[in-house]
Amino acid sequence: MSPADAVDADAHLGELLERARDGDRESLRELVRVLNPVLWRVARGQGLAAEDAADVVQTAWLELLRRLHEIRTPRAITAWLITTTRREAWHRQQRARRDVPDGGAAVETAVDPGPGPGERLIADERDRVLWTHFDRLSERCRDLLRIVAQVERPDYAVIAAAFGLPHGSIGPTRSRCLAKLRAMLLADPVWGAS
């Protein structure tokens, strides 16, 4: 993605935010649709159980609503939501740890129907091989690929804000990470055979 496209993506989010502020539900819906997959990954990346992660994402949006007037630029809204999600997730983790002695966190974990952060969906041999090699990637590569995989039309401005990286570096980093994983997979006979 060129820097000009990144600026366009920022402008697009900015327009959505402006219209959402004016009460346009469709714009708000679009904003939520674009940003939620990234916020979800941020919350899950902090090790939260599925239900806690969903709640943290929601809390971040509610906080945004309260502070809408403080958000001046579209780039800020993304960074602001991501920072808030990360902070809320951290607080949630701290509280869970604090609650361990009285068994509260243990009960909470026990009733959580979602998969734990460390569990993977393995449907076939290729999935198994994929996750084996995926775990060999750097943490940045893993996080980045999980986000671009999740977002139907990745918004590099959003992803750049999530990683605190310049817009221009997301495309090349993504390509490098994907190429690395792809090379490992193509070299693995199990991936080729199944």
Add this chain to the structure above:
Amino acid sequence: MTGDLDDTDRDILARIARDDPPPPDLDERVLFALALADLEAEVARLAAATPALARAGEQAHTVTFDAASRTVMITVVERADNLVRVDGWLAPAAALVVELRLPEPAEPRVVTADDTGRFVFDEVPHGLAQLLIHPPTTGTPKVVTPSLQL
């Protein structure tokens, strides 16, 4: 960005995406919570969710929300007619007005807690809902919970 990907790349990304996607109702839950017009409200955090003891044949679970000014605990009890009853407690106890927001076009339900902070909403349909606790005096913020699936 999909333009420079071949089938192998797309297969790899699709497999990654299938693992741990956001819950299908996440957008809906966020939008329902955001539909609330009150921007000054204090947001309560989900503190704990546990299964609760219930009468024979009833299923129930308890959810606790913490806000700076107040804690709200609710027990959601399944009724035989596919509706639910919501038993709630406010701490510190106060006879406050409690509102249960439901997706449009359903009207919000409004009850007043008793002196011990207890309140009940009965015959509530399954689906999204959000609690609002109205302040005892004007000038203090409302407390809102995130939206929850009853």
